[in-house]
Amino acid sequence: MKQRGERVDAIYAGLRLAILEQVLQPGTKLPEDAIGEQFGASRTVVRRALELLAGEELVDIRPNRGATVAKPSLDEARDLFSVRQDVEQMVIRRLCGRLTPAQAKRLEAQIEAEERAHREGRPEYIRHAAEFHLVLAEMTGSPLLVRYMRQLVGRSALILGLYGRPRWTDCSVQEHRDLVTCLLNGDLARLEHLMHHHLEAVLSRAIDTAARDKERGIRDLLAPYVEAARSG
Amino acid sequence: MKQRGERVDAIYAGLRLAILEQVLQPGTKLPEDAIGEQFGASRTVVRRALELLAGEELVDIRPNRGATVAKPSLDEARDLFSVRQDVEQMVIRRLCGRLTPAQAKRLEAQIEAEERAHREGRPEYIRHAAEFHLVLAEMTGSPLLVRYMRQLVGRSALILGLYGRPRWTDCSVQEHRDLVTCLLNGDLARLEHLMHHHLEAVLSRAIDTAARDKERGIRDLLAPYVEAARSG
DNA sequence: TCGGGCTAAATCGTATACAATTTGATCAGA
DNA sequence: TCTGATCAAATTGTATACGATTTAGCCCGA
Incomplete structure (x- = not known):
């Protein structure tokens, strides 16, 4: 099993690119399980990647409702x-x-x-x-x-x-x-x-x-x- | 068991204040277990708080080495x-x-x-x-x-x-x-x-x-x- | 037909277990 | 005594289990 945050970075980078290239459009739901399955990682790792993206406001995280691609007003x-x-x-x-x-x-x-x-x-x-x-x-x-x-x-x-x-x-x-x-x-x-x-x-x-x-x-x-x- | 990120926020706020009031001085190690025990929370929650603080560069997180209070050059x-x-x-x-x-x-x-x-x-x-x-x-x-x-x-x-x-x-x-x-x-x-x-x-x-x-x-x-x- | 409550599915929040890595101490050999 | 290798303790990284919350479909009574 690889260590370090390499995997977090990989998922972060992947999601970021997908969002910026409009493959994932604003409003799209980003369930931790689904993404984790795609990337072959556990929710722990995916969640961290989503939190990073939320940090630059590319995704919205609402408590208990999960993450979506940000849709700025x-x-x-x-x-x-x-x-x-x-x-x-x-x-x-x-x-x-x-x-x-x-x-x-x-x-x-x-x-x-x-x-x-x-x-x-x-x-x-x-x-x-x-x-x-x-x-x-x-x-x-x-x-x-x-x-x-x-x-x-x-x-x-x-x-x-x-x-x-x-x-x-x-x-x-x-x-x-x-x-x-x-x-x-x-x-x-x-x-x-x-x-x-x-x-x-x-x-x-x-x-x-x-x-x-x-x-x-x-x-x-x-x-x-x-x-x-x-x-x- | 309380839900939501309330506990994360509480720990985040507590640590932030302690850092800004210089109770926790730059360079101080911030082990997840120890902090979790203090606040009565699991590492999961503490880690999230530390990541938030790292986001505003008040703490340094180095892979596999844990978090310390940031010590800007x-x-x-x-x-x-x-x-x-x-x-x-x-x-x-x-x-x-x-x-x-x-x-x-x-x-x-x-x-x-x-x-x-x-x-x-x-x-x-x-x-x-x-x-x-x-x-x-x-x-x-x-x-x-x-x-x-x-x-x-x-x-x-x-x-x-x-x-x-x-x-x-x-x-x-x-x-x-x-x-x-x-x-x-x-x-x-x-x-x-x-x-x-x-x-x-x-x-x-x-x-x-x-x-x-x-x-x-x-x-x-x-x-x-x-x-x-x-x-x- | 329609609104209100009920239930189940989906999904998140947190705790915990275990693997991997770092770190520092110990000890053998030059 | 000093250097380097080795091992144990501390600590992080990831996976997973389980409780909590939301959401949506469903049913039922008005």
Whole structure:
């Protein structure tokens, strides 16, 4: 029998990927027994993995009711994106004008991977695009920022899958290139502006659309009843 | 037998308090059995509590070696304080000029509790002072910011206990008052300045002193050997 | 037909048993 | 005396058993 938390990590990683790739959709129940059987592990181990995921709010655990894939509300989504805006600003402020050639190369490679996947129609381009922001955080050398960014990026992906439209991410390759250029020549004001609008385009517009759709949806749903009340 | 995670929460809260009040000092081993016996719970429950504490980095869990009270390095301390500076700036930027009278009153009450405890020499004044920053975060209405601030404040307390000198916190009452005043009249530039220097005084100077002490300590430790090398 | 209570199935929360690992002490040999 | 191997004690990692809780289906009486 293997020891250590290797198995916990494996299950954690597996579930996390499945959630972020939308194989497990928000709201899906995650019973400990079923998952344990799948992975060939006991509930003890599965539970620990689920608790880790709950720690980054990718799954919801409600006492005595089990775990489900998290289904953030629009309010939670707005809160998340708003905080992410600020944290990304923290990151670029720390990096602006301080990028080494090696780091610039690393970023360019990341963008190229994203571009290639996007051109070839592979869905990993989403993961690569998200990783770009994580790599930026890593370059600050601040473990805490990395930790936060990892959570923020993961949860953002979940939310985009829930509310977003894929087309919003199309422009991100060029925007990522512009960000790197700006980081290199140290134009902080322009950099902040670019990052803000980049995130606005990718994140906020998606959920704003969702919010409008939802409002309209409620109106439509209620319309027949209003009609009935008027005539009845 | 009670159900739910109530018992986990109780143990979590108990351990957390003990750590933050420095009853359990950094490095102290936290064996699951011993704690379980103390609280009258099984290892299962204790383990969960320890994992929660590890989640906010108040305890260290190393595979097969058990949990100890976290003992952050000076580098980790610097990283934490640096990020905390930025997050606190996020908070005041969101609150500046937007404080309701009720909120101002709440803050004043918090400061008074701190002042009273300080005047009477009760050690809770430290907890009250830390809570002030948490209350500010709560007033932003952003659950995420509250979450982050809670972690940051908790870990800051741990670090101050490890490296800090108590006298640095003396001036915080007046500084907290100034912050509230500034939040009310909406002078953002001055507010940012105040908060920066407030945190600098409370946090950074403490560990800078510790760093100098440590450096000097190494010099002292090495001195005899240098002497020996010179004569040998 | 419909709502309220009852029961059974599913699933979680906790305790406990046992295996695996670490750690420190002991002891033999150089 | 010192070094390294070996073994026992302490402690963690995982599996599993069992009680507790939720949930949903079912039946029955109105």
